[in-house]
Amino acid sequence: xxxxxxxxxxxxxxxxxxxxxxxxxxxxxxxxxxxxxxxxxxxxxxxxxxxxxxxxxxxxxxxxxxxxxxxxxxxxxxxxxxxxxxx
Amino acid sequence: xxxxxxxxxxxxxxxxxxxxxxxxxxxxxxxxxxxxxxxxxxxxxxxxxxxxxxxxxxxxxxxxxxxxxxxxxxxxxxxxxxxxxxx
Numbered sequence: 001x002x003x004x005x006x007x008x009x010x011x012x013x014x015x016x017x018x019x020x021x022x023x024x025x026x027x028x029x030x031x032x033x034x035x036x037x038x039x040x041x042x043x044x045x046x047x048x049x050x051x052x053x054x055x056x057x058x059x060x061x062x063x064x065x066x067x068x069x070x071x072x073x074x075x076x077x078x079x080x081x082x083x084x085x086x087x
Numbered sequence: 088x089x090x091x092x093x094x095x096x097x098x099x100x101x102x103x104x105x106x107x108x109x110x111x112x113x114x115x116x117x118x119x120x121x122x123x124x125x126x127x128x129x130x131x132x133x134x135x136x137x138x139x140x141x142x143x144x145x146x147x148x149x150x151x152x153x154x155x156x157x158x159x160x161x162x163x164x165x166x167x168x169x170x171x172x173x174x
Contacts, residue, residue, distance in 0.1 A: 005092055005150055009117035030096035030146055031119055059117055063092055065152070 002043060003065040006034045008050070010058040021049055089130065090152040093121045095137070097145040108136055 006026055010018050018032070025046045026034035038046065043064065050060050093113055097105050105119070112133045113121035125133065130151065137147050 007094065007117060007120045009120075029148060030094060033094045033096075033120065033148070035150075061116060061120070063122075063150070 001037050001039055003037050004035060004043065005063040005065070006046075006060065008032045008058070008060040010054070010060075011056060014053055014055070014058060017053055018050070021046070021053065088124050088126055090124050091122060091130065092150040092152075093133075093147065095119045095145070095147040097141070097147075098143060101140055101142070101145060104140055105137070108133070108140065 004026060006022060008018050008022070009032060015032070019028070022028070022034045025038060025042060026036035029035055043062070047062070054060065091113060093109060095105050095109070096119060102119070106115070109115070109121045112125060112129060113123035116122055130149070134149070141147065
């Protein structure tokens with residue numbers, strides 16, 4: 001099992017679908033932020049389903065805390081953070 | 088030092104101020120999501136400045152990963168997650 005914090009930044013047209021998808025796997029925290037525990041298989045399934053929905057400038061970042069002790073950072077789609085372009 | 092993932096959900100009137108505050112301490116990831124490494128003193132300072140800005144239904148959640156191995160969850164203001172009210 002791993003503990004996931006997931007955040008997405010998608011076009012308004014896709015917010016509904018992403019919310020629905022993420023709520024199937026994780027707990028909604030606020031805005032487009034979710035958290036919860038997932039098996040590796042569940043994580044891979046969510047990751048693939050999210051990837052299939054992404055278009056254009058959409059982006060998803062998963063912070064995966066393997067058994068709550070390690071932190072991984074996995075970015076799908078476009079990263080909108082300050083590292084990629086100046087606001 | 089600790090690694091922080093911070094997410095906020097605030098009234099539109101306060102988004103500008105929160106963005107400015109969080110960017111002084113952390114790296115913007117997307118939407119209202121930030122991450123970065125902070126000393127305990129920096130974290131407490133950010134936490135207090137954020138708390139002073141919060142009003143009404145605003146909320147901030149910090150995920151603090153002490154030296155990237157442990158995960159803490161600290162919520163300020165109102166928690167908007169599914170645990171507190173049905174969407």
